[in-house]
Amino acid sequence: MLILLLATNSCASSSGTIEELWTQRAGGKKPTGTRTAPIPTNKNKPEAKRSVIPDSPLSLQPPTHSPNAPHFTPTADLPHNLPTLRNAETQVIVQSGNTLKGIARLHQVSVKQIVTANQITNPDLLQVGQVLTIPIPNTGNQAPDFKIIPDSELVYGPYSATFDIQIFINQQGGYLAKYQEDVIGKNMSGSQILERVARENSVNPRLLLAILEYQSGWVTNPSLHPNTSVSPLGFASLQANNLYQQLSLAANELNRGYYLWKINGIGIWILNDDSVLSVSPVINAGTAGIQAFFAEIDGRQDWEKAISPVGLFATYQKLFGNPFDFSFDPVLPPDLKQPDLQLPFEKGTVWAFTGGPHSAWTSGSAWAALDFAPPAENVGCLPSNAWVTAMADGLVVFSDEAVVIQDLDGDGTWQSGWSLLYMHVEGRERVQAGTFLKAGDPIGHPSCEGGVSTGTHVHITRRYNGEWISADGALPFILDGWVSSGTGSVYDGYLSKGGKTIEAYAGRSPKNEIQR
16 A cells, blocks of 8 residues: 655644643653645636625724723633642653753753753753653742733734734834834835734734833834844844744744643743742733743743733833733633534545644644645645635635635634634635635645645634634534544544544545545
8 A cells, every 4th residue: 555645734843842741741642754745636626605794793892991990800710730740750762853951841840950960061962862861840939920911912812803013013113113024035014024923823912012022122112222133032042033033932932831821731930041930820821821931031030020010011001001901801702612614625525634633833822723635646745736625604814825814703803703724725826815705615725835844735723712722622623523632642633423533644544534
């Protein structure tokens, strides 16, 4: 039997990412190997059935808050059950691609603890097959429990849908207002860069602006401080030496803290200076995201200031007012149900289920994505004439950069209610923004465009009120009755229907064939 390798990932991940922490909690093993996709057979374009959605009366503005009324801090979670920490030493065998920082994060210890336990002289030099002793986590003191923002101000949710990023930035008159940069071959302004990062990662643009202002003053200060020219967010990385890359790293860390907190996946903060603090069980997910971001770039003194009332909270309040005035609680209603969705391809064509639950965007986001590769005879990033089709009725509100976003609730914004994201959609014949699609209408052709991909496929995700909805959580991805589930190992997972189960597989085989 001929086995064809298929690509499934839209974004590369690194050691110590959310995938590894998720995997550790479920006792799974991280899969290895590259995935490439074949060329599908040609198909004629399905006939599209299009109409216009009427304007929706839904208000996307937060309620007015009286200046004299007291401020409250919603998102009042009950204390979380933090993950149980190891009570004994363990050992790991260094694999290709591992870093000491990644191993330390995965096992909830500091790099310094591993270096000391193994008498390592050069932390930047590891050898494949090297055996490392991992000490018992040191909980240290408990981190502060001050709530900085509501959950709805971390995700790109309803009350940020009507926020005009460009107008706000221009009004501030800072360095950001005149900034321009080449982003993947496009000359973009500061406001365009910030909007793109917010959309891609589904992170609130107000929060990104507040962090940028707190770190560098770029929002309100017209003069550029030399120390912030290549690292305005504080990431000292040669691979992140411009605004787009710095904002993308910040958004990824914000998401990492937010979504790991939601699955009780964080017990310890390891700060940039190797300080170790136990997480307070009474913070909310939005605050966890901010604490995670500053832990990545700050030592203890700066970190404690940044997450205090005089830190980022004060900067946010200066720019936008009290963040809790923008509370939209809960982001996910307790009785939330997925609308009817169908598989993202035409009837009668046999596709391959190549990617189980994995990151929606970069490594910090929830495991909200599934991947499918079209029919093919050859492998690689080659043109496909197969059609990706709409999973539900809805308006296309964005179509560019190999991404199509479809709003399902009729208000014309993806930040409220249900929305769907289709990734790696080729520019050729891709549906235009403003088109209303019925389920099954053509969206475009699967490809390798956008992100990091080694083969032709489509990557699909769901959001509700701007929050990525995990494909292996309490609300499984259901497509034509096929119900998704995960194994705790990134990309591994199943689709089950009527007593039949297929497994995501990095190849083409009867085990992962699926059709409508």
